[in-house]
Amino acid sequence: MPEVIVYAHDRFVDHRPPAGHPERPERFGAAVDGLTAAGLADALEWREPTSAPVEAILGVHDRGHVDHLERVGGQEGVRLDPDTHMSSHSLEAARLAAGAGLDAIDALRAGDGSAAFCLVRPPGHHARPNEAMGFCLYNNIAVAADALTRAGERVAIVDYDAHHGNGTQDIFFDRDDVLFVSLHEYPQYPGTGAGTEVGRDAGLGSTINFPMPSGSTGDAYLEAFDTVVIPSIERFGADWILISAGFDAHRDDPLTNLGLTSGDHAALTRRLADSSSRGRTIAFLEGGYDLDALALSTVGCVGALIGPDTSLDVELEAQSSGGPGREIVAAVRDLHNQLAD
Template identity: 50%
Template sequence: MSVLFSTHAAYLEHLAGPRHPERPERLQAVLSGIRRHASADALIPLEPIAAARTDLERVHPKAYLDRIEHICDAGGGRLDPDTYASPGTWRAAALAAGAGLTAAEALRRGEGDAAFCAVRPPGHHANQTESMGFCLISNVAVLAASLADQGERVLILDYDAHHGNGTQDVFYHDPRVLFVSLHQWPLYPGTGRHSEVGAGTAEGFTMNVPLPPGTTGDVYLRAFDELISPRVDAFQPTWLLISAGFDAHRFDPITELGLTSGDYIALTKRALEWVPAGRRIVMLEGGYDLDALAWCAAGVVSVLAGEDPEPVDFTEQETSGGPGHRQLDAISAFWHDRQFG
């Protein structure tokens, strides 16, 4: 199977300041890991095209986009306590948002079986009118909104350690999109309780699985099998978009979950069962340990290519034995007691 691999040198021009965890070296680590550990024969380079304003405005109002572009043109600055813009940020952000759109069009033309978009800045914390959590434009939401407007039923799986509050906000009232997030709780941004399920006609189309520090891969896989898969089967998605944050890895310096690259491989394999080849796009979100980023990205790309990759070494096999089962019991009971459309 072939994988469209999308990235761009302009992403390195987004600068968040010295010692900031969301730094250009993250992207370089992803590229290095894929070169070392993934099959080059399966990869097809794909040049991203910057998202047009009409695409961005499906999610973000014009005034918000104008403000970010103006700040970048004026030399950059702080957008919130931990989110920054530099002169190169606007172009990087427009290309990052456009990468998924470009990939979807290429997949529709039959140019590959899946796509991996190695982008920055990340996007899943940005809501319609606020930059936060290192994110400026909601990359996966821009893609999902475009697909939904074309009549598709879109599943967004977010396995970043932080809750994708921005993505959730965009689609909280939209039954065309099923948003599923597994994340550490408590942790920034403080959203993502299991009782947050969507509203109005979209009640039941948001599924949050908040898990305690130290949670291991066996809990994630159980959540997939017992909780998430039945909801996905009922939704019958036509596209799968993965917000691939690799900061649930046990080595990540700003989170406390217990996953390994082997767990990310296993989770991605399960997720690919939900939609056919040609309708699968993975977009990079967080992850701040450079080795873990390299290992996890390479493993996910290999899975997209239909391979059965081995983790880098035995310490990266799937994990088990951590906390989280009791929390998952409570979440499963919550969903079992409710009937959603």
């Protein structure tokens, strides 16, 4: 049995923002080629996702947002916000990207694999209930999490993309059946994600934000995982762990100023996979704009999902250390310990 199912589709190349846009079609091929070059073929099963049903998308998005994308879908050169665009096949790509997580849920429930990686474009974690934002049309990971909670399952979402997963936070901010954790550069686009954003009403304490300083390295991230993230997931009793796996926290990324490496992305992913006692982990590609860093970090992430001692035909960069960030981690830990008391 293959350990990890990768969901990918040729349509993900056909979502074409304007020339020069960082979230470009070449990202898809770079990630696919990276996995191929790493020699992981025997451990992976490649599947094409199916489109998410509109009803599933409506679980997390307003009817007005869905109707708007349907109305402009098929057109060339649609500008949804200053950063977010659609080409003629973007709507198809977005519905497939939102559907990948739903298919992964079905496959893992059927015992077809131990984990899944949704190699999708467009990304999703900035998409808000009522609008597209930050390169994202539909919130892919939220669609999957919402489907799981409707089946009575408890879901932890961990977002280690360099940007705050504001859309995902908005969708689950007042809910107690989804634990949302984001580690991100701060301040940075989109401006949200302060440590004091902790959820509301029934969801109080179920949103955990780490506003990491520029230059933060993997050791601070691992400390966050070991002292806050993993204990929180275990206390929460997550049945599933969904990962917003953006790789723009890599030190070579052109849009951000964090200091992570592909080795860090492997270590962080491994921590999450280890904490998932029932083996149900699904990662979703979000950002990552340096093609080489994206390819190698994808390999690190997927290799970690396969297992702790996966042999690779490429060499990951060493884990990073020595940067700032530990004080922020300690402050977030103290704040959430107080909330839990």
